[in-house]
Amino acid sequence: xxQSNQTGNSLLAVDVGEVHTRAVLFDVVExxxxxxxxxxxxxxxxxxxxxxxxxxNRAILRLEEITGRELVGxxxxxxxxxxxxxxxxxxxVGSISAGPPLRVIAVGLLDDISLASAKRLVSTTYAQVVExxxxxxxxxxEERLDTILSLRPDLIVIAGGTExxxxxxxxxxxxxVGLACSLMPAEQRPEVLFSGNQMLKSEVESRLxxxxxxxxxxxxxxxxxxxxxxxxQVMIAEILRSIRASRMxxxxxxxxxxxxxxxxxxxxFGRIIQFLSKVYDPTKGVLGIDVGASATTVAAAxxxxxxxxxxxxxxxxxxxxGLLKDSSIDDFLRWIPMEVGEDYIRDYIFxxxxxxxxxxxxxxxxxxxxxxARQAIRKAISAAQAGFPxxxxxxxxxMLPWFEPIVATGSVLTQAxxxxxxxxxxxxxxxxxxxxxxxxxxxxxAAPLGAAAAINPTLSVQVLESSAFLSLATxxxxxxxxxxxxxxxxxxxxxxxxxxxxxxxxxxxxxxxPIPMGEAARLRLQPLHKSDVxxxxxxxxxxxxxxxxxxxxxxxxxxxxVLLPRDLTRRQDLYKKWLxxxxx
Amino acid sequence: MLAPVxxxxxxxxxxxxxxxxxxxxxxxxxxxxxxxLDVVAETMLEPKHILLDVARGLGLRIAETDQYIERQVGxxxxxxxxxxxxxxxxxxxxxxxxxxxxxxxxxxxxxxxxEKEPYQLFAGLPGEVVSLMPGRxxxxxxxxxxxxxxxxxxKINSGQLRVLIKKVEGILxxxxxxxxxxxxxxxxxxxxxxxxxxxxxELPLRGLILSSMASSLIPFAEDLSxxxxxxxxxxxxxxxxxxxxxxxxxxxREITLNAEKMDRYASQRPExxxxxxxxxxxxxxxxxTLFSPGQKVRVIxxxxxxxxxxxxxxxxxxxxxxxxxxxxSAEIELENRIKVKLPLANLEVLE
Numbered sequence: 023x024x025q026s027n028q029t030g031n032s033l034l035a036v037d038v039g040e041v042h043t044r045a046v047l048f049d050v051v052e053x054x055x056x057x058x059x060x061x062x063x064x065x066x067x068x069x070x071x072x073x074x075x076x077x078x079n080r081a082i083l084r085l086e087e088i089t090g091r092e093l094v095g096x097x098x099x100x101x102x103x104x105x106x107x108x109x110x111x112x113x114x115v116g117s118i119s120a121g122p123p124l125r126v127i128a129v130g131l132l133d134d135i136s137l138a139s140a141k142r143l144v145s146t147t148y149a150q151v152v153e154x155x156x157x158x159x160x161x162x163x164e165e166r167l168d169t170i171l172s173l174r175p176d177l178i179v180i181a182g183g184t185e186x187x188x189x190x191x192x193x194x195x196x197x198x199v200g201l202a203c204s205l206m207p208a209e210q211r212p213e214v215l216f217s218g219n220q221m222l223k224s225e226v227e228s229r230l231x232x233x234x235x236x237x238x239x240x241x242x243x244x245x246x247x248x249x250x251x252x253x254x255q256v257m258i259a260e261i262l263r264s265i266r267a268s269r270m271x272x273x274x275x276x277x278x279x280x281x282x283x284x285x286x287x288x289x290x291f292g293r294i295i296q297f298l299s300k301v302y303d304p305t306k307g308v309l310g311i312d313v314g315a316s317a318t319t320v321a322a323a324x325x326x327x328x329x330x331x332x333x334x335x336x337x338x339x340x341x342x343x344g345l346l347k348d349s350s351i352d353d354f355l356r357w358i359p360m361e362v363g364e365d366y367i368r369d370y371i372f373x374x375x376x377x378x379x380x381x382x383x384x385x386x387x388x389x390x391x392x393x394x395a396r397q398a399i400r401k402a403i404s405a406a407q408a409g410f411p412x413x414x415x416x417x418x419x420x421m422l423p424w425f426e427p428i429v430a431t432g433s434v435l436t437q438a439x440x441x442x443x444x445x446x447x448x449x450x451x452x453x454x455x456x457x458x459x460x461x462x463x464x465x466x467x468a469a470p471l472g473a474a475a476a477i478n479p480t481l482s483v484q485v486l487e488s489s490a491f492l493s494l495a496t497x498x499x500x501x502x503x504x505x506x507x508x509x510x511x512x513x514x515x516x517x518x519x520x521x522x523x524x525x526x527x528x529x530x531x532x533x534x535x536p537i538p539m540g541e542a543a544r545l546r547l548q549p550l551h552k553s554d555v556x557x558x559x560x561x562x563x564x565x566x567x568x569x570x571x572x573x574x575x576x577x578x579x580x581x582x583x584v585l586l587p588r589d590l591t592r593r594q595d596l597y598k599k600w601l602x603x604x605x606x
Numbered sequence: 607m608l609a610p611v612x613x614x615x616x617x618x619x620x621x622x623x624x625x626x627x628x629x630x631x632x633x634x635x636x637x638x639x640x641x642x643l644d645v646v647a648e649t650m651l652e653p654k655h656i657l658l659d660v661a662r663g664l665g666l667r668i669a670e671t672d673q674y675i676e677r678q679v680g681x682x683x684x685x686x687x688x689x690x691x692x693x694x695x696x697x698x699x700x701x702x703x704x705x706x707x708x709x710x711x712x713x714x715x716x717x718x719x720x721e722k723e724p725y726q727l728f729a730g731l732p733g734e735v736v737s738l739m740p741g742r743x744x745x746x747x748x749x750x751x752x753x754x755x756x757x758x759x760x761k762i763n764s765g766q767l768r769v770l771i772k773k774v775e776g777i778l779x780x781x782x783x784x785x786x787x788x789x790x791x792x793x794x795x796x797x798x799x800x801x802x803x804x805x806x807x808e809l810p811l812r813g814l815i816l817s818s819m820a821s822s823l824i825p826f827a828e829d830l831s832x833x834x835x836x837x838x839x840x841x842x843x844x845x846x847x848x849x850x851x852x853x854x855x856x857x858x859r860e861i862t863l864n865a866e867k868m869d870r871y872a873s874q875r876p877e878x879x880x881x882x883x884x885x886x887x888x889x890x891x892x893x894x895t896l897f898s899p900g901q902k903v904r905v906i907x908x909x910x911x912x913x914x915x916x917x918x919x920x921x922x923x924x925x926x927x928x929x930x931x932x933x934x935s936a937e938i939e940l941e942n943r944i945k946v947k948l949p950l951a952n953l954e955v956l957e
Contacts, residue, residue: 063607063608064607064608066608067871068870068871068873069870069871069872069873069874069875069893070611070873070892070893070894071608071894072871072873076608077608080608121871122871162657163657164655164656164657164717167655168652168653168654168655171652171653171655172651172652172653174627174628201710201717205709206628207628207629207741209629210628210629340870365820365821365822365841366841368821368822368840369820369821369839369840369841370841371821372757372821372824372839372840373839373840373841373907376756376757376839376868376906377839377906377907377952379951380906380907380949380951380952381907381927381931381933381949381951381952382907382927382929382931383907383908383909383927383928383929383931383948383949383952384908384909384928384929385928385929387907387908387929388929388930388931437931437932437933438930438931439929439930439931440930443930
């Protein structure tokens, strides 16, 4: 393992996930920051340890074993800064996703205005709206009171009133919150985040400030047609950190290690996607997907603006049964190319909830696991689109907007048996359009890099430019309404060597061009039957330079949405063929 | 690697924190001996309030009303009690619409908390109160046999254990539940039919310990008033041989089922407990350990789910599983002497 040149640039990032705690070491090698190694241990937020410190210590210990570098001193403290003998580190950052999602009551005026924005704000972190209280909910004041007292939320988010808009109706709702707080023991009162009409800030402070910890953020809905989530998003992430620190042993210490800058993993992930969007084609966005145990996170960033959506209900850990609430068993079965009964899948999901860190051993169980991931990603992307900017480019209604690249992470993808297996899961789940690059964060570095970006953006830039992320393939998606088997795209490939080849792509197929990893080629795309490859509309083609990923260039002509045959034998044949196409 | 531990022990000492989710009244004292269904503490989890518009009731302006309110904040009231008035020639009054307590009074309104049955927190096991947590509950200590489960329906009860399972792969059928089992706790195999649970409730049984259950029955099981503890998981699964042997040898003993829901953040899991007297020092079992050779382990998912074995060796590096995934693994010798290689993530230590 290459060692630091001891210029004082090493950074240790710790990410405490629901199932795993990861300690990641970055340092300067030959003048540039590099990812050196990762140590992983089980997270110990739960019984019997009930303290995240044990998991962190073990992850760092593992990292020490791998690198041969002493990171923790005899006094059980991090060696900081590093010593001339190479021991220790110079910077530390932390992120966390472990812990049950915050229970939030969203309070606002109108369902589709301020309450919608309040809910969107809540969805930017590990939280779930357990109830909404609004002007039109027909609840009497005492019913609002009982709702708050019975649900015992961790946080109440109050929105409502555009700037210089409604005041009295907002104050009435604030009074209900205040009354409920006054009837609770002080130590059990929820925190409050007021993100409504800013004219009311001092009045809200005077009514709630003495009762509970009241936080204030700019109005999430300053105008009827204007939504402004980002500033309040920073505040809700801070509230999550403070609630975690007060309730989950060890989080306070991790926050101190992090210079009081511990951030939610999803926020860190969003930050790195936001950063990438400044680097890539501004006419397309960058999409990030983190399918984890605690939540599935979707981050879509356009030219430096990120839309973050966190879905604990679609996490693959203790919350995995949430997937059953708005999915049918058929939604999972369609992705499984094996004979599996409905009861088996349902039982599988409930067993996974009991043992979320357990691993599938058989091919059938792996297929179910990946089917859960596909469905979680599909549901999350579908829900997250409400927060995407208006007017973004897409190939058609109901289709995913254009993104370049699409970055994915999460154990279910990174631990897949082969890159082809990961890519097929992603293509099924994300169903990209236009021309994009599918990138796999194979070492789960996105969140650590996002956390690091706050104190050392150069490190994040240089590590991203290295080969830390794996480019799976450039994916071209011709979209057409023609019958399967109809040629929909004529391709002429000019390889770097100057060799040329041409062929037609048929509707319903998945094809791969063996363009070696990192090698460029020029593609001449000629859509047939008015298919749309994202080059200006149906039937419009052109020339494009592409770079091969580990699986070259893939043409996904299976249609949007991907419709799989219900007949198991045909489905099996297709999957076998597609996996073979993607290298097995 | 850290190893999760499940306890199946013929004799142990356990301490359980029995705590209300919110502040309430603790009803036990230190040193008190408790039965499983004794109430440790109580509180109002889902209060119901009524806001009376007294000004309107008396036909007065808000500013004039408060002087006519006759009852004080904190006072208990009964349904029909006069709360305010009389006012005017018609002697208008406002009566209490329900029994309860006055929470707030003023500005022309009275807020009443309606009297309701409080939520009661049961001891969940027989034992002695060794310490109190003011306003929240108590720590109870006991000695006896313990078997931990993986799912519970949130109920608690105790009764005489009756064993209906003959081998680890048993399947419970409706016709096994005859009238002789009334008011007993039944230990059986897999339950796959709603009718079985229905019959268990109608007999009634005092509790049900199952090796496994169809997950489709969860909503029905949660609605039952009798506790249901599942030892292995969902789907047709055998019971592990340690729990099987412990429970079949306890037939007709008094047994307690605390079918509380699994919540690892709150250190809660469902368990069955048989209180036994001890004449020697018994220690509390450890809850966490590291995987190491020689340990007794249980397989927690397919293949070999629910089987018990001995950890023979920890494999260095990562092993490739049959589906191609790479994972830290161990060689396990199962009870039938077959040696298998399994990921550590699919094992837990049984002790």
